[in-house]
Amino acid sequence: MSRPADHPLRASLSDLMHARVIPVFTAPAVVRSWVYLLSDVERAAERTWIDSLPGEHGAEGWTLHDIGDAGGMIWERHGEFSTYLKFTTQVDPDAATQNGLGFCSLKTADFAWLSEAPGTVFRSVEIAVFSYEPEPAQLQASIDLTQAVCCDVFGGKARIWSDFRMHDGGAGRIYVHDRGLQNDELSRLLQNLIEIGHYRKLALLGFPVARGLMAWLKEAEARLFAVTSDMASQSASQEQVLDRLMALSAEVEQRVNEVSFRQGATRAYAQLAEDRLVSLRENRVEGYSTMAEFIERRLRPAMRTCDAASRRLDEISSRIGRVSDLLRARISISLEVQNQDLLKSMDLRARLQVKLSGLVEGLSVFAVSYYVFSLLKYVVDSAVPKEVAHWLYAPMIAGILALAWLFIYHRKKKIEEQAE
Structure with a gap:
């Protein structure tokens, strides 16, 4: 029996479930992570620079490199930033815990190559993992305990300290x-700690934008109030109000386009954090804030x-949309009033035209009758004696007038029927 064909994405989607794993599973270890913000131009150059490094390339955006004997480096591509993670498990726990708790075990020379990476450094964090619980004096030498976070995580299987300072x-x-x-x-704890810090700080990218937007909104709301007041008091023409309203509406839409991405990204980063x-499953340590409390209080x-x-x-x-609707309604009413006045004027003109037409019709009857009588008079004068002709003029005039009126009347009726 033949095996059914696999979907083209079956294997890649299955591997995706295990892709984002930091290959550090036992203490001691020292991990350092960086966040680089990149422009579109820098993003295009990033992959070329990554491919120039020695190492094993996996799926695009997730690559493991061996950097000398100091450990490995993991690069991960995101929407507007990239992360680099340098780790080493070759740490002497006794020497490290007695000398700075393992911090700075990764020397600057170990990641000097990273200075050539495209983009700008936005955040960096160093995490030291040991099976050794330090004394407060040792911690104080590396971490400011007066404003530090300390809590048990993962059901008490680990305890963390951090002061969120550079x-x-x-x-x-x-x-x-x-x-x-x-x-x-x-591995999961390290991933959570790194991502909490990264997403927390990335979420704060929206804060300066929001503050600048707030200042602009105050001025825009004042302008909208002025436009609304002028429209209510009719101290400005409808054309002037419409021009000011359209200009303000265009500025608002421009602001929406400028900040919509950052606002959406800010909400997404905050939710991820x-x-x-x-996922940390924190438990409080007496005298210290938990990481959730510290971050929420500031974020x-x-x-x-x-x-x-x-x-x-x-x-x-x-x-602005409601004010536009009101202004549109006012303009529409004004146009209707103007149309009604115009219709009244047209109706009056039509009535005058009808009266004038009636007058012209009467004059036309007399004019036609005069010319017809003149023609018949020549015929009658030549055909009968003068004494008899004078007796014929009166009935001729009456008949001609009646016939002319009937002719014009029937022609007018026919034209009206054709028009209908």
């Missing part, structure tokens, strides 16, 4: 105490500002 080397620091992580739990925080107000700016932008667009 340290020597230009990276944030997270220390992970492995208390018994099994299988791929360490919240989803990853849920939530910024996201509310972004949401408020989006709502105000939608609202002013709707208000």
Whole structure:
């Protein structure tokens, strides 16, 4: 029996479920991750630069490279940014924990090649993982405990510390105490910690945009209020109000086009960060904030500002639409009034025309009768004596007038019937 043909995407979609795995499964380990923001031009050059590095290329956007003896590098392509992850498991735990808790184990020379990567560095974080619980004094030397986050994660199988500050080397620091992580739990924990920080900071890209939008919205709302007031008081002509309203509407649509992508990306990044925080399964450590509390306390107000700016932008667009409808209704009513006045004028003119036509018809009867009588008079004068002809003039005139009137009347009726 022959085997059914596989769908072309079956294998690739199955492999996709296991693609995003950091190959670090046991402590000790040191991981460092970077986020690079790229323009369209830099994005085009990125793949060429990646292909020039030694290593094993997998699916586009997810490539594992061997960089010397220090470990590996993983590159991942996203919509508007790319991430690089450098890791090493060749760490002496005793020496590392006694000397900076393993931070800066990856020397600058280990990733100097990254300085040639297209784009600009937006974020970097260094994570040290050891099966050693440090003393507070050791932690304080590397992480500011006065404003640090500390919590148990993954059901208490690990404890993390971080102060969300940039340290020597230009990276944030997270220390992970492995208390018994099994299988791929360490890999998933590292992935969550990295993505929480990346998406949190990427979400904040929308905050400056929202603040700038808020300032513009205040001025735009004032302009809309002025337009509405002028329209209500009729202190400006409808043409002037319409011109100002159309100009404001065009500016609003331009703003919508400018910020719509950033607003959507901000909401998506914030939601991803919240989803990853849920995956940590945090438990509180007395005296410290959890990572969710710390991030929400700082991220939530910024996201509310972004949401408020989006709502105000939608609202002013709707208000402009309502004002446009009112102005359109007013213009429509004005046109109807003008049309009614025009129809009345046309009706009056038509009545005058009818009266004039009646007058012309009467004059036409007399004119036609005069010419016909003149012609018949010549005939009668030549055919009968003068004494008899004078007696014939009166009935001739009466008959000619009657016949002329009947002729014009019937022609008028026929023309009216044809017009109908």
